Amino acid sequence: MTTTQPVRSTPGTVRPGDVVRVRSKEEILATLDANGRIDGQPFMPEMLQFAGRELPVSAIAHKTCDTINRPSTGLRRLENTLHLTGARCDGSAHGGCQAGCLLFWREEWLETTDGAPLLAKPAGPGPAATEQTLADDTVAGIADDGATLYRCAATEVMRASTPLPALEMGQYVDDVRSGNFKLLFVLRGLLVLFFNKFQALSRKLPRRLRIADGLPYPFYKGTGPGPKAEPLGLQPGDLVEVKSKEEIMAALGPNSKNRGLIFDGEMLPFCGRRARVLKTVDKIIEEHTGRMIHLRDCVILDQVTCVGRYHRFCPRAIHTYWREAWLRKIDEPNAGTPDSGPPGPDSR
Template identity: 50%
Template sequence: MTVTTQRPDVRPTFSIGEVVEVKPAEEILAGLDERGELDALPFMPEMLPFCGRRFVVDSIAHKTCDTATWTGLRRLEDTVHLTGLRCDGQAHGGCQAGCLIFWKTAWLTRVSGPTQDRNGSTPIPLQLRAPEPSTPGVSPPPSACSGCTPERLTEVAHGACRPREAGSDEPVYSCQATELTRAAPVGIPLWDVTQYVRDVRSGNAPARQVLRGIAIGAFNRMQDLTRDKLPERLRIRGGRRYPFIRGTAHRTPVESLGLQPGEWVRVKSLEQISATLNAENLNRGMAFDREQLKYCGRTARVLRRVEHIIDESTGRMQTMKTPCIVLADVVCTADYHRSCPRRVYAYWREIWLERVPTPLTASRAAGDNP
């Protein structure tokens, strides 16, 4: 009789909508290296409060956009995003980017019970749970990592493992975003069909969205080639990428509305926004991204003003000369970025927004008088 045993390095796989529990902190820390990483992906201090709590798998992070060196999409393995879990930046100088956190599947355990859909129709409440008692006489599986401590996580977050310029006392932060090219060293070309199959099979994106993204990606690649090789008279829309956004301002204007968290705004029309962009579709150095088009004309609640974020390529804190706005639930859905599941927040100049009264439904939900 042949007995098969599971390899100790085999990690669990999860599906969108599954309920999982983040393992106890001491168990996760024991499996990290001296940089506080697993497979070069940092476990950040901001993740510790989630240990022992249950959440829903939102997406399978088998690929992600490279926002550090802008080389395109990169491949990840054994990694997921959990619904609503974003970094609050408290251990990273108060960075306000609010990045969606990456979770290695080795840091999670499956919870038996019904699954939830990714829209959260029956959301799982956040709940604390005591660690499972260990079984006497049973040792944990061996690990190739040397272990870590919460104090070490904080040291690494503040740049203990990153070079600093001689004579400079400016912090050089380290987080999942700054180390993404190490955690995902392999790029994924546009023509790699397996990524699209995984998008659909995992539930990250419907087939219609994936096919549309492939077509747009191929068209935009052709536009890039024609812009370099053909005279302007032979180019489609001047060789610009789809969708065709064209700024018309010679000098980009600025406007301050003094927006505060909780206020409601409407995103202006594309025509109004285009008048504030230069030929590179920038306003005061900030791009109006194609993913923001779908929100034109929609209303949303102001989540916060963003004044400082970490530069993912250098690890240094950047202070914005002109603060921007983040809107609640207004994220990149990667319609034009090959269904990347990272869901980064879209940044808005105040000149692209206009105040509107608080919607009646929102007032009632907050307990206000209509």
């Protein structure tokens, strides 16, 4: 179990588990530019509810996945940014988006428990941003069909970050030194990274010379889709079991998708495990367009997030989306019977 402790007052020494305090609304607004941002990173209205609260640091957000480009070009570098435990976006200022993204916190918006700013930033020459500034920045425009196009930290990640090549090895040292991941976890992940680069090159070889036909590890590919599964009608709190890899592959097409929703390799370690439904997901903001899209038969599971083992140790802890066809509802005649639960934090 991770223990929490007050953050040291020396800048640059924050680690996961340290407790920090979100600065006051007025102090935060004074750090923002005319668009409500620092270096392209927006401070969103949903973050105001955390002002004055003390929260543990969950990860040092020195990098994050590129979820904008299709296909993704990899990871992006962030500066002076943290993730805080339990501080997820509730979507209240973004049309009720249910993605529940872990928020990005610039160090300028945080202070130690004794009131020392993590990173001092003098107020700019112009007037401070206002709550209206934050509200105005949530809308990027109106589409031709009249749909609202939203703007949030997830849609703006390219503006708030810089490219981070896979072979820039210092990032992996930082993954361990920051306390985000254990050394063995990173070493195993690097073996997978280099093996998959070999796999990509091997696709130019004759098929008889390839390993698993050149598929990247962890070697999975849809074999269906099979017959459409009957909806389970899952509700928050329901106990479910993730189906086996073979059962899920039969529900996926060759592109590893089920009706447009992708099954990611990060989800494979959860096969056969049980978890509670955290919530059903009906709508999320599409990050590369800002458009709200609607989902069906989709849930997220409690304590089940991407841990970055196959995505270069991204610490963003994105919720994974599960089709009901990939799950099995578990009846609970004895409410007190414990379940096996998802992989614990020692996996990182």
